[in-house]
């Protein structure tokens with residue numbers, strides 16, 4: 227069980243962007259309820275000149291700027307000092323470890339984080355070496371800044387804080403997480419009213435009220451959806467006999483894969 231609230235300090239030139247996480251939906255509620263405390267530090271507030279300069283020329287010359295080291299390091303120091311305990315300082319970067327479900331559950335265990343959002347061409351290599359503990363990426367593509375990446379990370383880890391999700395939203399049955407089987411599978415198909423929509427009906431088993439049959443159907447669908455959409459993920463799972471039977475059933479009902 228995780229003890230105490232999580233504190234996340236963000237170093238960003240655009241603090242306002244984070245209201246998307248701190249003010250809306252599940253993450254907004256978690257912030258309001260004190261499950262997670264999020265605060266931003268802008269290097270601009272630590273700029274030494276009257277123009278508030280936060281970028282600087284690279285020694286190599288050529289196109290592009292880097293984040294100015296002084297204001298960036300001062301903002302990181304302030305975000306670290308604000309944390310009650312020594313935080314892990316994370317730089318969001320396309321060169322970092324790629325974020326996935328395992329990474330999210332790992333980061334969600336931490337109580338103290340500082341997320342550093344780069345802009346321009348990024349940060350000086352010596353700042354990386356001296357100030358940053360870990361680099362994390364949200365995928366193999368380049369964004370204009372680390373803010374969206376930090377928000378993706380923040381949203382994903384807040385979902386795993388105790389009390390952040392209502393019972394109906396339990397993260398334990400989402401894709402990649404199955405607290406019942408311990409398998410990493412995709413979610414099963416879900417249906418809401420009406421019973422018939424666009425000429426298609428809700429599977430009978432979901433209407434029958436037999437919870438055991440519903441659970442069986444859901445597991446079979448999770449296995450089947452993963453087989454259909456993410457065979458790479460399915461190959462990493464070791465299925466027990468019951469799960470293998472359910473998957474075989476799904477495959478024979480489905481027929482062969484569409485070409």
Ligand SMILES: C[S@@+](CC[C@H](N)C(=O)[O-])C[C@H]1O[C@@H](n2cnc3c(N)ncnc32)[C@H](O)[C@@H]1O
Pocket residue numbers: 317318319320321342343344345346347348349362363364365366367368369370371372373375
């Ligand atoms: C234009 S990018 C700089 C990219 C850098 N020159 C490189 O190629 O590695 C500006 C900032 O966006 C953030 N960023 C860009 N892509 C990202 C990704 N895939 N994951 C996490 N952060 C990313 C980083 O903080 C980075 O400093």
